[in-house]
Amino acid sequence: MGESVRTLPYGSWPSPIDAALAAAHDGRPDDVAFVGDEVWWTAPRPTEGGRRTLVRRRPDGTEEPVLPAPWNVRSRVIEYGGRPWAALMTDTGPLVVFVNFADQRLYAYRPGGGEPRPLTPVSTVGGGLRWAEPEVRGVRGEVWCVLEEFTGDGPSDVRRVLAAVPLDGSAAGRRDAVRELTGARHRFVTGPRTSPDGRRAAWLAWDHPRMPWDGTELVVAEIGPDGTFRDARTVAGGPEESIAQADWAPDGALLHVSDRTGWWNLYRDGRPLCVREEEFGGPLWKLGQRWFAPLDSGLIAVVHGRGATALGILDPETGEVVDAAGPWTEFAATLAAHGERVVAVGASPRSAYEVVELDARTGRARVIGAPHDDAVDPAYYPEPRLRTFTGPAGRDIHAHLYPPHNPGCLAPDGELPPYVVWAHGGPTSRSPLVLDLEIAYFTSRGIGVAEVNYGGSTGHGREYRNRLREQWGVVDVEDCAAVALALAGEGTADRERLAVRGGSAGGWTAAASLATTDVYACGTVSYPILDLTGWGTGETHDFESRYLESLIGPYAEVPDRYAERSPAEHADRVTAPFLLLQGMDDVICPPVQCERFLARMAGRGVPHAYLTFEGEGHGFRRAETMVRALEAELSLYAQVFALHPHGIPTLALNR
Structure with missing residues (x-):
């Protein structure tokens, strides 16, 4: 006999999915490639300071890390990075070239052959020298890659070229030993x-x-x-x-x-x-990032879809695509091919991202690396629903709905659940429909989640993507509000217990929602943009330094619009409690954005908390950070919505 189902209020359901479990499963495999007949990829290690390691899968199926801590295989080119490693199989075993996060130098390494040796020099100018997308050119004894070189202390004092780095280490102390392949004709290159x-x-x-x-x-x-x-x-x-x-x-x-x-x-x-x-x-x-990979046969492996992505094989002669069979409903933008073998990274609402191999001849796909492991009973996983809502002017809004779900609990008759609207980052991005234990952390306790792929999101064509042109802070806010109010209007969510949360550009949407609507009772805002004027005039990195020209409009032409849209300029309109979360090493959305906003909130009596994390940049990677952030978020909702979750430290709210 199974346990009896208990009747408990929403938000107080006991759950085996705690914050530590959610944090331990954060991140996914990436940067897959073949090294000889072996499959290699990068993998997250949240409990090891948030580093990324390199993993190899030997022909016998065993997995092993290639590099021990503290080596961190991650590039900072354009701050979001790029493919950080490459390798080739030689007569004496694999030769690996990788970017180490701490100093951003390129290193060469032979597993079992001593410590990695640096290939590139250190520069003390601005952000230094950075590298991405290495390609080992063994014939020439070089590594061809992207070089990002800072020429001054400002975030936009930078040039990018294609470069050749000697494999013999002769450039480890000499910048002039790096051969430039292109001039700096373009600001950005892959x-x-x-x-x-x-x-x-x-x-x-x-x-x-x-x-x-x-x-x-x-x-x-x-x-x-x-x-x-x-x-x-x-x-x-x-x-x-x-x-x-x-x-x-x-x-x-x-x-x-x-x-x-x-x-x-x-x-x-x-x-x-x-x-x-x-x-x-x-x-x-x-x-x-890779969405296709050509095969020796002339066929092409593709990651494709509308809203969600599948892994398929395209025949260029007929234009037909045959998709791989399997449980995966989403594939990441990483792909590699070797002979008729294809490797990709796929996930589903019941499984986290795992390394998948597809045999292009047989069509058979199987998990070969980072296999999903049910850390808890899958009965506690959320059961998502794909929804399309109607927004202003009748426009479609795509969303994923995750109702409260716990096999051991029901809510009292007549009680409607609290819901949190999640706004993804980017904003030119989207929320994939995959298992996320952060979502399960809330749904298993009786709090619903609605992920909104608002206008401007990808996956639905350029027209949908362009809805956000000069409309950031308007369309995204309207679409999230339309979904929240529709859920309340149809009796799915409690109108009085709606919240909004987001990070980065999603943090902007969450903060702008609190400043310009009365839809939400509270909000969680992580590493956000809050002041457009500051962010658009030197307070961010080079890659996105002109992004606001399309999202808001050219500053020289519409300076007032930058002020009108910024939550920092309208702190007096924010009356709902909120939680601000910020990494202190964030150069994309720096702490000054939060500090300026909080200075303007001072003395207004709005309950809030500001948690900062040393050693964290844009997006949190360390397990202890993610635990603190998740528990603080739940405590905010508990206090505002009068919930009673078990075992959660109480977040102290300032006024």
Whole structure:
């Protein structure tokens, strides 16, 4: 006989999913690649200071870390990073090249062959020298990669070029030993992809004020016998055409993903391969993201979909796509192929992200790495519902609904549950429909969660994405409010117990929602943007320093709009309790944004808390940070909504 179901108020249901469990399962495998016949990837280690390690899967199926603590395989190029490692199999075993987070130097390493040795020098100018998307060119004894070089102390005193780093270590102390492959003609570049015959290189480039999902160029150059790049020319793309990825087919044809039709579709030498109103690419937040991988057979592995993504094999001759069978409903933007083997990273509402291998000949897919492990009874996982709501002017708003769910508890008759609206970051991004123990942390206690893919989100074409142009702080706020009020209006949620939360750009949406609507009883705001004028005039990093020109409008033309939209300018309108969470090492949304906002809240009597975390940057990676943040968030809701969760420290609220 199972345990009897208890009747308890929402928010007081006992749950086996505590904050430590949710934190331990944060993050996912990424940057998958083949090294010889082995599959390697980077993996999060929240309990090891939040570092990322490199994992190899040997032919016998065993997994082992390649690098011990404190090595942290992570690049800071454009702050969000890029692919941080590459390797090749040699006669004496694998040779690995990786970026170490602490000093941002490139290192070479042979597992079992001593300590990693530095390949690049340290610079004390500004943010120093940074590297991403390494490609080991063993024939030339070099590593080709993206170099980000700071030329001064300001966040925008920076240049980016493609560069060749000697593998022999001769550049470890000498900047002049690094060979530049391109001039700094463009503000941003991705790593070069070399054609099968070694004679051409292709990469993406773009310039301020565009973001890579607005407009990029596909550049091709000839590679001379001496390894120099010649006759670089733009072959596709432009100010209003986003190319998300480019690569070479085995026969030398150039493949790329472009949204020239309004959807990111795949092209071969400029010819469309599969015209569909769905996405075969996405927003390039990290250099080296991959949505397709050519196979030796001429077929192409693709991550594609509308709203959610599947892993499939595209036949370029027929335009047909055959998707891999399996439980996965979402695949990340990382992909690799070797022969007819394809590796990807997939997840579902019942499983976290895991490394999946697809046999392109048989269509069989299986988990080969980082397998999902049910740390608790899956009966406690939330049961999501896909919903489309109607917003202002009748526009569609896509959302994922996670109602309260606990197999051992029911709420008293007539009680409606509290709900928290989650606004994703970016804002040019989206919330994937996958198992997230942070969501389960709340739903298993009797608090509903609604993830809103508001206008501006990706996955639904360029038109949906462009809804946010000059409308940030309006459309996102309206869409979140429309979902919250619809849930209350239909009797799904308690109108008096609605909250909003978000981090980064989602923190902006949460704060703007508190300042401009009366929908929410409280909010949780993490590493946010709060003052557009400050953020848009030097208080952020170079990559996003002109982002507001499309999200708000050019500052020189509409300075008043920057003030009108900023929560920091309207602190007097915030009356609901709130929690602010901030990493002290955040250079994307620096602490000064929170401090300025709090100074303007002083003496107003609004209950709030401000928690800061040393050693954390943009987004939290350390287990102890995530535990403190989750428990504080739950305590805020408990105090505002009169809930009684068990075993949660009480968050002290200031006034």
